[in-house]
Amino acid sequence: MKNLILFFAFLFTTTLYAHVGDHTPDRGIVYTINGKEVEGHFLMSRDDKVFIELQNGKVISAPLNDFSFRNRESLSEKIAALKKLNREKNKVKESSSINRLSAVLSLFFFTLFLFLIKKIENIGFAKLMFICTSIGGFLYACKTTEAVVTPNPNTQTTIAKTDPAFIEAVYSPFKSNVKTRYDNTYFYIESNGLPTHNMMVGITSWQQQVPIPQDYTGTNSWSIPLNPELATTPLSLKTNFMKGAVAIAPNGIPIFNPLNNRGEDAFIIGELDKWGGHCGRADDYHYHIAPLHFEATAGNNPIAMALDGFPIYGSKEPDGSATLPLDEYNGHDYKGSYHYHATTKYPYFMGAMRGKVTLDPATPAPENQIIPQAKTSAIRPAGDPLKGASITDFKTTGTNAYSLEYTLNNQKGYVNYSWDNAGNFTYTFIGTDGKSTTSKYTRK
Ligand SMILES: [Zn+2]
Ligand SMILES: [Zn+2]
Structure with a gap:
């Protein structure tokens, strides 16, 4: 007894x-928004808007009232559950006193x-x-x-909003070349697309592109999200983002995927100069690996900001100590937020976008690009590869004037070019046979 x-x-x-009971995540629910059906996962709600992650990783948002009645019912429950979870997270102390009772x-x-x-x-x-x-x-x-x-x-679905002053500090060493501003959503970076360090020297696989200024200003500025959020499924850089920038360096120059759409590593195949950069089909200069040389000017600040809103640090932690162990994305959680680290070997910076990004619906993977994305503008047809050539010198020859020297079969060739403020460009190509041709182009 x-x-x-x-x-x-x-x-x-x-x-x-x-x-x-633990919260069970929903999978592939069909949502009807203003009569249109989409399939995805409920992510979060903010300011009366509901965020749904579609099956392709894209995130859309709509006011709760735009959803069908049935959706509204289940969404309201989820939102209430999420609010409850947040309250519990914030009030561990209180709940422990209830336990005591x-x-x-x-x-x-x-x-x-x-x-x-x-x-x-x-x-x-x-x-x-x-x-x-x-x-x-x-x-x-x-x-x-x-x-x-x-x-x-x-x-955790939300990370504290980034203080704009934090990003400002990343770009402040290049204040004379880079302009910054911000609103509630994005931190904007403006530049003319030309770095202050030398360029092009060291390239052994050259497409005959040369650096010219780009207009990354106004509505065509680079945008870093100020409210980064962790992605449910981080998108790998091996199968995504072969188009456009994935991060922005402190000098306002974009950083692209280290791999091209054939899976080749731009650095390994000799496409990059001593600074990790080269020019695209629009004669636009950009990096393809982490520009670790910015550690010299960055101090303990990040050496770039990724387009998902998370910073990329160099070989040290923000307090100057040695890098802590990295996760599969080349980053880690750090004091309630997340950041990546730059490394000298692949993946060089982020292996996947740990944060949520918005994808351009017009660009299917792997050539998908993150939006908003600044556009480049080409002034001449794209060049062809000049097999066997290596770039041996690059110098400023005057205001808005450069001379690129390459070596092919022990002979030297040149591209001498310049532009005026009205957007008129003059290119003189001097081949290894000494023959010279001049072409003029105007930026529209
Ligand atoms: Zn490139
Ligand atoms: Zn770290």
Whole structure:
């Protein structure tokens, strides 16, 4: 009889400590927004807007009222559950005091049970005290365990808004060439697309493109999200983002994917200069690997900002200490946020976009690009590869004038070019045979 009562009493007290069920994520639900059907996952709600991640990783948002009645019902439940979860996350202390209250109640009922036992079975007072103390200890242990449970970082959907001053510090060493501004959503970076360091020297696989200025200003500025969020499924740079920039260096120059659409590493195949850059088909200069040379001017600040809103640090942590272990994306959680690190070997910077990005619907993977994305403008037809040529010198020959020297079969060739402020460009090509041709182009 005594053992039976003890068993039920034990069951009663432990039931009080059972956890509330975990949240089960929804999968591929069909949502009807203004009559249009989309399939995706509910991500979050903010400012009365609901964010849905589509099957292709794209994130769309719409006011709750635009969803069908059925959707609204289930979404309202999810939003309420998410709000509850956030409240619980923020109030671990409070919930631990509730636990304490239930522990006291349990102890009270348990003592009542034991007094009943004492009445029935006439147990000695010392033995009763011993049982009470043991149970009290057990309850306290339960309470302690409950209080130290921390939310799983993977369930975290939002990261604190980035302080614009933090990004400002990344671009401040190049203030004379880079202009910055911000609104509630993005931090904007303006530049003319030309770095202040030398370029092109060291390239051994050259497409005959040369650097000219680009108009990355106004509505064509680079945009860094100020409210980064972790992606449910980070998109790998091996199968995505072969088009456009994925990060912006401190000098306002874009950083592209290290791989081309054939999976070749631009650095390994000799396409890059000593600074990790080269020119695209619009004569637009950009990097393809992490420009670690910016560590010299960056101090302990990041050496670039990724287009998902997370910073890319060099070989040190923000406090100057050695880099902590990196995850599969070449980054890690750090003091409530996330950042990447630049490395000298692949993936060089992020292996995947840990943060959410918006994809240009017009560009299917792997040539998908992140939007907003500044555009380049070509002034002449794209060049062809000049097999066997290596770029041996590049110098400024005047205001808005450059001379590129290449070596092919031990002979030297040149591209001398210049432009005026009205957008008129003059290119003189001097081949290794000494023949010279001049072409003029105007930027429209
Ligand atoms: Zn490139
Ligand atoms: Zn770090």
